[in-house]
Amino acid sequence: MAHASSDHYYVPHGSHWPIVASVALTVGVIGAANWFNGNASGQMTLFVGLAMVVFMMFGWFGTVIRESLKGAYNEQVDRSFRQGMMWFIFSEVMFFAAFFGALFYARVLSVPWLLGGDFSTHEYLWTGFGESWPTNGPGNVGGEFETMGAWGIPAINTLLLLTSGVTITLSHWALKANDKSKTVLWLAATVLLGVVFLGFQAYEYVHAYQALNLTLGSGIYGSTFFMLTGFHGMHVTIGTIMLIVITIRAAKGHFSPDNHFAFEGVAWYWHFVDVVWLGLFIFVYVL
Template sequence: MNSYAKYYVPEQSQWPIIGAIGLFCIAFGAGNFVMELNKGQATHGLYLLMAGVATILFMIVGWFRNVISESMSGLYSRQMDISFRQGMSWFIFSEVMFFGAFFGALFFVRVFSVPWLGGHDGGSTHQVLWPHFQAHWPLIVTPKGEKTQAMEWLGVPLVNTVILLTSSVTLHFAHISLENNKRKPLAVCLGLTILLGLCFLFFQAKEYHHAYTQMGLTLQSGVYGNTFFMLTGFHGLHVTLGTIFLIVLFCRVLKGHFTPKKHFAFQAGSWYWHFVDVVWLCLFVFVYVL
């Protein structure tokens, strides 16, 4: 007679709806904040955006606490572990599609739209839409005639690339230390990874400040400014979430959680962080260098 492993079915949770509310507030607040900022009006959207971020953080803390409690109580079986792996795999796949859409928009603009506006197809439509258009990338002149500057890959972008690549190495060594049950090297390498992630976010904020205050490169700087801030901004958001994930794992490591044979939460965080690093390499090549 076949024996089946138990499969834990959690109770109904309030966290998904709380997360949905938080995401709605972030999206609606961010949109209104940008529009109000352009018009010089009161930034009510900023308060809604901050409320959304606070709601998401509250949801993350509560949901993580529940999952950690269930895991440490021994409620999860091998079948549950397989479900977690499948869920994390599909989540990362959805993130690949998410960034794929933005990279697709960037490639379409560079390969099709810009040459078409420059009249490279032999037509004359560009003479009506934008007579003096120069088909080269990046577009540093907007349709209004305003000029901006392109972000160079040397400097902060290159430093951030080295930082993220180094963080992948330190996280890999942390994973190896966990598999060998070496707790001190595990904590040290994971702590270094978190520190590198925070350094990346600091330098990206510095880069944004430089772009807005000294380069004239903003979200309103035509399609170049749009694609630049959308791609790098969403990546920065993912680095922020990944750093929070790693901080939670670090706290669990200090409490003695995880064993060499049972540590999927750590592995999931590692998957996510390496994915974020790969996305940044693509960003560095296609947004900054080429």
């Protein structure tokens, strides 16, 4: 595979994909906001926005893959990709840090304050409110519910993701050893583990709604539970799609021991997803 000279930096041509991404995300956010506020058109608008995001991702990434295979990139571009991926993962860390912060605030600060802080505000506004965590807040928002136990499906999903971290590492080692068959085999195993994780999470959500009456509207516990686990599930879905793509690329021989940033970028993202889940398992399910 030819590569661009290390003396020149590749400047990409004009691209329509950033505009498509901006429009897609805007449509998706507008749809979600309307859906959550009870507007009938919100759900369809959200799905249209998500479909546009998927279209954009495949189109934009496909362009990058074709340019890479043509040898348009050099070591300097590779460093730029790595720095960009690191900053992207950092932004994702901050994204989840905000939601973990919301959980911390609700659980450690606001609920104890409502239960009888220095000013005993609840005695005036929410007489009789005396629950502790997990709570659905003053007024029993969303009705009575049961919490999700940690040692059933959540524990199985923890084992699945930890195992997937091992399989993708084994695949990376095989790639660096130029063993194509084992690279693809361990990547396929990682994809399978991700799909099984998502299947179990979907079952857990159905069980929560139907058997536990635990919904997104079950007060602060329900909203933080589904917000954290739901966004994590979305990231696992995206990560699984990325894994499928690099599995196909590995099978086609797109990677070499010295040139496989796309593989490494997806592996970094997947390890990030693993670490976030460990935090979720401890702070949402166990504690």
